[in-house]
Amino acid sequence: MPKEGFRSITVSEDVYDRFNSDYLKSKSDLAIRGVRSLSGYISYMLEERMREDEALSLHAPMMKKISVDDGRIVLLDNTINRIAEVVVRDGELHCQLCEEDGCLHVGFAYALPEVSTILSAHSTGEQT
Numbered sequence: 001m002p003k004e005g006f007r008s009i010t011v012s013e014d015v016y017d018r019f020n021s022d023y024l025k026s027k028s029d030l031a032i033r034g035v036r037s038l039s040g041y042i043s044y045m046l047e048e049r050m051r052e053d054e055a056l057s058l059h060a061p062m063m064k065k066i067s068v069d070d071g072r073i074v075l076l077d078n079t080i081n082r083i084a085e086v087v088v089r090d091g092e093l094h095c096q097l098c099e100e101d102g103c104l105h106v107g108f109a110y111a112l113p114e115v116s117t118i119l120s121a122h123s124t125g126e127q128t
């Protein structure tokens, strides 16, 4: 049983081993930051992740990703209640709703991890 104020969770051996080896690798760095155990390390990682998600949703609370397929990102802009389509044009993102490259939709699209994959695929695939 975990001690007072703690709960236990069960993870697969794969997950455990991965975290454990990462933890052991950076044990001394983590100790400086006050992380002194594997469970402390996992709590720290989760905390960081949650903070990142919160930062992202604070940054763009009214924007939602609908779909990303090759060269085309569809977003829902709740502030204007419109669908915005952002397309890759000459390796750059362009918003078809606003007819520009510097709007909020383009900014949001750049922040999506899938989009950097698309952009790098386009920049290597379209060289002439």
Ligand SMILES: [Zn+2]
Residues within 6 Å of the ligand: 084, 095, 096, 097, 098, 099, 103, 104, 105, 106
């Ligand atoms: Zn736009």
